[in-house]
Structure formats: C-alpha cells, structure tokens
Amino acid sequence: MAHPIVSLAKRRGFYWPAFEIYQGVGGLYDLGPLGARLQQELVDLWRSTYVLPEGFLEVDTPTLGPEVLFRASGHLGEFADLLVCCRSCQEPFRADHLLEGVHPNPEALPAPEVDGLLVQHKVRCPRCGASSFDPARPFNLMFQSNFGPIPGRFAYLRPETAQGIFANFPALYRLHRKRLPFGVAQVGRAYRNEISPRQGLLRLREFGQMEVEYFHGPTPADKDHPRFGEIAADLTSLVPAPAAGTPAAPVAVTFQQAVDRHIVAHRLIAYHLARVQQFLLRAGIPAERLRFRQHEADEMAHYALDCWDAEVLLEAGWVEVVGIADRGCFDLEQHQKASGISMEAERILAEPREEEVTEVIPNFATLGPSFKGKAKAIGEALRSLDHAVLAGPITLTLEGGEEVVIRSDHFSLSTRKERRTVEPFLPHVVEPSFGLSRILYCVLETCYQVEVSPSESDAEQGTSEPEDGEGSAAGGYVRLRLPPVIAPTKVGVFPLMDRDGLTELALQAERRAIAEGLSAFVDTSQSIGRRYARADEVGVPFCITIDYQTKEDGTVTLRHRDTRTQERHSIVDALLAVAAAVRKPVSFGRGT
C-alpha cells in the first residue's frame, strides 16, 4: 500500500503523475501549487543555509550536452551496457558480466561479437543454466537527441548537473582569483532513463538535483576544513562499509570521534557530512530517521574514491537522498584529456625552485629553404622533442609517416635557468549531491502525522497510519508538521464568523501578511475548526483568527499548528512572530 501522503499530495496539490490526461508517463511527476512552492522553499533553505554561508559560487548550466562531454565524464561508456536476456527464463544480464573470463575486455565488444562469443563459448545462464540468449541490445540510461538537423551530432540530457561545473573549472578557478579551496553549487534538473521507475518521487526519469563540487588540493593537509571545529561535536549516525566478515552496523558518534576512529577518512568529508546533516534536519527530517552509510567498494560509481550516502528511513526502508563522494581528480583529469584544456590549479611553492630548462629552437632560416611548406610543421615537431636525443643529424617522422632528415644547423639548443615559484596540480573534488525530489518526498512523508481522536482510540495507536480511507475522520486527524521555514503557506487568516465585518478585517490582515513577504490566505468556509483542520493537513504552521475582540482592540489570536495553542497579539506582533519563525537561518554556527 502506498503511504497515505500520496493521496493527500494529489488531493491537496503537492504532486501527482504527469500527463495523466494521456494516461501518464512513468517516472514523470508534476509538482502542484503546494509542491512547487515547497520545492522552492527547500532550494531557498539550501541556498541560504549552505551555499551562501560556505561562500560557494552558484552557476546554472545547460541540461543538454554534447557527446564528447559525456564520453569524457564516463557516463556514455559506463552506462551504455549491452544487455542480453536468457531465452528460457527471460533473465536479463549484462553482457560483459557473462563474458568475463571469455574475453580480456568484454566491455568494449560490439553487440554482434557478444552474440557470437556467447554461442561459441556456450555460456550458460547463471540463473537457469540454459545457454541460449536473445541478441544483445544496448541499454543506455542517457536520453539522446540531436543538435540541429544533422543526425550525427548527438545531444544528451545530463544525468547529473555536475559535468556543467567540471567543464567550467578553468573559468571558475579564475573567477575565484585562483585560490583553493572553493565550492561551486548548481540547482537544476537531471535525467536518467530508468528501466522501471517506481515509488513515486523516489525514482524519477527527470528529477531535481542540488549539487556542490568542492575543489581542493590533493595533499593530506588539504583534506581538512577551517571550520571543522564548528561541527566537531555534532552527533551523527554512521554505517561504515563492512570489513570482511563483519556486518554493517550503525554507530552513534560525533564527527570528531568519526575522524579520530578513522570511520570517516578525513575531516573534509566529515565536515561536508555535517553540513548535509544540518540541512536535512532543518528541512524537517527527524534525526532518528537519518544516517550516513558508506558505499562498499563494488557499489561505488566509476569516478568515486569514497562515498557516503545520507539515508532517510521511510516506510519503504532506508532511501538515499544525498551522496557525498570523494571524486579525487577523476573528472578534471578526464576533461583535461578529452579537451586538451588545462584543468590544473597552481600552488605556490614554499621555496622557489631553480631549474635548468633546455629548449629546442628551430632555425627557420635554414628549415625554410630545405623544406619549404613543411618547415612550419617540422619546426613544431622539433620543439616537442626531448632535447636529449638531439645530438647531431636525426631522422624525424612526420604525421603521415614521411621521414625527413634534420641537420644540426636546422635547430639550436637553448639552456636557461628558470625560477619556479608555483607548481601545477589537478585539484581534487568532494561532491555533496542532493536529490531534491527525493528530499521533497522524504520531508512530506516524515512530517505526516495522524492523531487518532480520543473518542475513537480504543488502542494506543501512537502516530501510525490510518487503517482505511484517509482525508477523513475515519483515519484520524492529519497534520503535516513541516518546519515553518519551508512550509509552502505560512499563515492562514480566519474570521471567526463570516459576518459583522470580520471578513473585511481578515482581508486586511492578509494584505499585511503578504506585504511582509508571508504567503497567506483567507478562509471563510464552514466552521473555524474545519478551517484549522484543512490548514493543518497541508502544514500551514500558523493561523491568525479575527474575532469580535479584534473589532474592539485590534488584537487577534495566533494559533500554533503543532500544539494548537493560541496567543493574543496585535496584528502587527502576530505577523512579526510568524515572520521570525519562518526566516531562514544562516548557519555559521554548529548544531541544528
């Protein structure tokens, strides 16, 4: 059974399957009025409590990218696996797995060869033992299109926002005035053509991501963070990758202890884990439903050296919502190789180094007459030669195979001393990657609370789900305990009676709330209790009620969603209290 939040979400407008008028498309969901606003609030919270305080640079890059980009990133190579299905039991297998031991590099084989090798070596189905397979077909999780009318220029929808950041590293490094470390953030959508999307917002073909690439130096001293102290004492729950023979088990530690006991490799990863945890807690995920689990070696993505997932305990089990990966220099190295553009940063040497540099200087005065039009190419080739081999006349092989004989008067050697004050290196990167759509769902599910009304609770039923129909009295009183900072609607304004001028006062109060930047609404329908109930169900944290006393002294009641308690304030004070409660915190300090 789906969690009752699912039908509430559709009924009240958080989210629902997309394109339902055409029977829908799996893995695509619409965010409704409340969902769109909730998502925006989550992004704002992330930006104000994480991106801004950390000084990250935020960028926005295209969702489409060229083939070379994703060749370089490894996504096309790694994810265009060939799949074969067993004819008798229909089980699908990755071709390269079946051909292990049969071929030295099974991943690189084209489909026809895979089919041939499977028959030739009588490979058996690991499941049922039969040895007859359907033809191999490529299985790509990347969405493909074309740029312009030329069919050969493939365009791909990005499977993560990260590559747009890596591809911009040289510019971003310059814009940060060539100082490391620094982080770059991006919020956007990513696309993966999932085989069988399921579980609503948890497995989508198009989803929201909030990613950070934290560029830093490669030495052990760089794997640290100046503000580690702020989070060192925060408590967390870690599930390290199990060592041989020992099962994975959660440990409760502070981040300081996690580093001291070598559960987490270094303080830099630990720092990011702490910031991720802080964000999730502020978004309303209960601490007891949150943990970090370390990937095992065989679970790791092709680029990762170390990876921790933030997981949230849902009805469906533990679900990954943030991945914190140490990507090393993998991505920058790949893009440097593929593009020919340097992705290196520079480090100032503690002590300048004197180096003797010997260069080959082509002598075009003699090269020109000897080689005419080829002189320029030969000159370039000479420059790139190792000077050690250049004793006298040599034979040079040009591109295209032509050999030319170079005389000693065709070039000269120049030796000079160079004083080096910097050295180049490829930065490393730690990547906290937030699954925005998943977080949105986790927040909704974990904030969902049912209170069995006292008259009906014959058993002690705590906060579990209703047995049958929801959205009604049968299931109990539904309350969405969204933190005020992310609640899509901040305050409801209710006239106690829809008469005697109370509604007019409510409309005035609503205007003032909106002027304060608070999303507000007036509800005059039916009884006051029903209006509170309707507001509680979608997580409105505060309700202001206009009553007869308001007409006399201008005061209203301010009701708190989670406690149902009310206080009397002037309208201005009530709105100030709401505004204070929904203001996004800025986190330099520790804790939550």
Place this chain on the structure above:
RNA sequence: GCAGGCGUCGUCUAGUGGUAGGACGUUGGCCUUCCAAGCCAACAACCCGGGUUCGAAUCCCGGCGCCUGCACCA
C-alpha cells in the same frame, strides 16, 4: 524488461453482463462567538483502443499507468 496483482467522481471505495451507489471533498444556502465529520441542495467517475454480445465497469486481446518480486539504480 520479465512474472504476478491492480486501474470506478478530486480522494477512499461498493458494484461479476442489463449503462453506476456511498463516504469524504468541493460549491451554494442555512446554522454556528475558536478546533474537521449539524441541516438542505448542487457538482463530480467506470485508464485508453479493439473484440465478443442485442447489451460490457464487469468477459477476451493490446496499450498506458500503478503496486509487489527479479534485474537495474552514476
């Protein structure tokens, strides 16, 4: 993609061959001086396409979607 189950107002559902009923909801009205389910009325549905049949929500086939398991999950 495979196997099994499922698809009825916005939501939860009743309905096994004679063209759909309830509850919640929404809207309007009545009542009501602070915590949903008081009264009256209205609104609103058989996933899509074919087939069988005099007649299909119901039976058959295909598609799409959802759920569970397998596989996949950067």
